[in-house]
Amino acid sequence: MLQVHQLRKDYGAETVLIHINFVLNDGEHVGLVGPNGAGKSTLLRCIVGQEQPDGGTITFSPRDAVIGYLAQSFYSQLSATVGEVLDNAQALFVSAEAELQRCTEALTATEDLASALSAYERALAAFDALGGYEREHRAAAVLEGLGLGAIARDTSVAALSGGQKTRLGLATLLLREPDLLILDEPTNHLDIAALEWLESFVRDYPRAVLVVAHDRAFLDRTVSRILALDSATHTLESYVGNYSDYTAARARERAVQVAAYKEQQEYIGQVQGDIARMKGRSVRLENVKTPANNPDMKWVLGGSQTVAGKLARMAKARERKLERYLASDERVEKPQERWGLKLDFGDPPPGGRAVLSVEALRFDYRAREEFRSQNSEFRSTAVAPEPRTENQRINDEVSSPVSSSAVSYVAQCGRLLIDGLSFEVWHGERVALLGPNGTGKSTLLKLIAGELTPLSGRIRLGANIRVGLLGQEHELLNARRTVLETVLRERAIDGTAARNFLHFFLFSGDAVFRSVGACSLGERSRLQLAVLVLRGCNLLLLDEPLNHLDIGAREHFEAALQAYEGTVIVVSHDRAFVESFAERRIGFEG
Incomplete structure (x- = not known):
């Protein structure tokens, strides 16, 4: 192939x-x-x-x-509708289906039945060759499986979320078979x-x-x-089996290499020790002098010098042999420790035991835009944090009434994206928001961070709570700035300190002068983590934080998050991560 x-x-x-x-x-x-x-x-x-x-x-x-190819960042024809994109992916099939329909209708509208029947049989054969009605069922299964079945065909691609665009691209690819x-x-x-x-x-x-x-x-x-x-090395190796088999094979390879390197170093040390002893003995024998009062010992001195010369030659020969070995392909290279992501969120700033209260929260993008256009007095109902005691429950402090005009309008909107959501979060909790795409998980994080305004309800932050939002679309970053400029804008440190800090996030050499827009998606994810660390937050809102991180970086990230003593609310569809990390789950229904 x-x-x-x-x-x-x-x-x-x-x-x-x-x-x-x-x-x-x-x-x-x-x-x-x-x-x-x-x-x-x-x-x-x-x-x-x-x-x-x-x-x-x-x-x-x-x-x-x-060849069907789905890139990391897929953006389809923004001016097209969902139906047009899907039909383009199956252009031959759609054309064959239309021709079959035309020929079917012609059977009842022509006098030349033989010709019409022949055309119908050709059209049916072409339709069946492309999968026929079974293909229609498979197409429906693809859309339903990727969560696109409920999206109307006349929906503009531009109106889809980033995740929906990616899934639409995947669907068009799979439909082409x-x-x-x-x-x-x-x-x-x-x-x-x-x-x-x-x-x-x-x-x-x-x-x-x-x-x-x-x-x-x-x-x-x-x-x-x-x-x-x-x-x-920029080279490629092949391993039979799945990913777990691969990691096991790599571990065995490394164990063999470590053992061989250790044995080699012991051998080299032994040879170098023998060479040093021979050289030392040769020097001592060379320095032996005949006693002045005993001229008969000259023959002994001559024998010693002969032995000294022989030892020196032996030492030199072994040195040359060792040098040839060290320069040969037989030499076992020292197993390299790959430089990995060094992530430490540090000690979070002190904050209250009560971290967050969400009460009767309502939000919907369509309702928000309609309400804004009809009500010039639209305003946020979010309340700034006030001083409070450590053990006082946040709910007891909610006293301001919800805007009556907001409640009235919400009642006219029918089902909302977020409708009447209430919950509390306390210091040190690890909370996972779970549910299908499009049910409001990412929107909730933006509401908590203050990037969106609720239609009604309240969001209260605890005393001295500092929020850090990690968005899946890299919202913390400016594509026009360099990697180094991004860090320097977050904290007043000199260039050397900034470059040392970035080295922990695998940015070294001239990579720090690259623009954010020129970075890969994985590099942007690491840079966004660096920005979050510099901000020193005690409430982390993480929206698909593992996206675009390689497996090694994911493992370092998970370890750093486990060590973090602050509070975390995370949206993630990584099943292993959620299972090992989340202490509490909040479910969102479609």
Whole structure:
């Protein structure tokens, strides 16, 4: 199906990929893994022809194989409707279906029945060759599985959320049923139900699949081979099995390498010790002098000097042998400790035991815009925090009435995105917001952070609570600023200190002078974490924080969050993360 031979890709003087060789067979499902910046997305773009490699070959068999590619950041035709995008993805099928319908109608409206019947049979054969009515059922299952079944066909793509756009792109790709399905981070923006459906679809897909994913469970359940890109050597290694098999194999490889290196160092130390002893003995023998009152000892001195010369020659010969070994391919290199994300949220500033109170909260984007256009007195009902005692419940402090005009308008709106939500959060709690996409989880975080205004209800923050919002769309970042400028604007530190700090987030060398807009999505996620650390918050609002982080960075992030002593409210569809981290869950229904 696909053969990549000696592929090389450079960006100026920087080599990104070199000596890349692999074969992907028809029907094989392969996962591509590696740290952020290792070149995974670059390799995929080279395969689909969006970028030209600087060396090597990429061959498809057959040459006209249909390739389906979903990039990390997918944005479809914003001016089109959902129905138009879906029909374009199945253009041949839609055309065949329309022709069959035309021929069916012609059977009852023509006098030349034989010709009409012949045309109908040809149209039916073409329709069946493309999947026929079974394809319609599969298309409906794809849309339903990805949570798009309830979206009207005349909905503008521009009106969809970022997650819905990504899922629409995935749906159009799956509807094409390509010979080779290439997916770059397909699990981002998927809720748990859609993720489980996609797992099943990819696992059962009869054709070839090449997928980049940082969801460990997804890789375990969908692939039978792992291609691992090394960010240090820019090369690729192949491992049979799923992701867990790959990590076990890497662990065994490292254990063997560590043992071999240790044995080698012991041998080198022993040889160097022997050489030093021979040299020392040679020097001592060279320095032996004949006593002045005993000329008969000259023969002894001559023998000692002979031995000293022999020892010196032996030492030199062993030195040369050791040097040749150290310069040869037989030498075992020291196992490298890969520089990983060093994340520490630090000690949060002191705050009250009562952190957050949400009371009878109502919000809807459509209702908000309509209400604003009809009511010039529209204003926030959020209340600024007031001094209070440590043990006093926040609910007891809510006394201001909800705007009567807001209540009246809400009653006219029918079902709202968030309708009458109430809950409290206390110091140190780990709360997960769970539910399908589009049920208001991200919106709630923005309401708590003060980025949106509720229609009615109250949001109260506790005493001395400092909120930090980590948005899944990297809202904390300005694309025009450099990485270094972003950090310097957050805290008054000198450039050296800022660069040292960024090094903990894997930004080194000239990478700190790169604009945020030029950074990969994974790099932006790490930079957004750096900004959050600098802000020193005691209430973290995290919206899909694992999106775009590679597996190593995810593990460091999870460890840092476990050590954090503040309060956390998180939206995440990573099942393993939620299971291990969340102490409390708040469910949102579609």
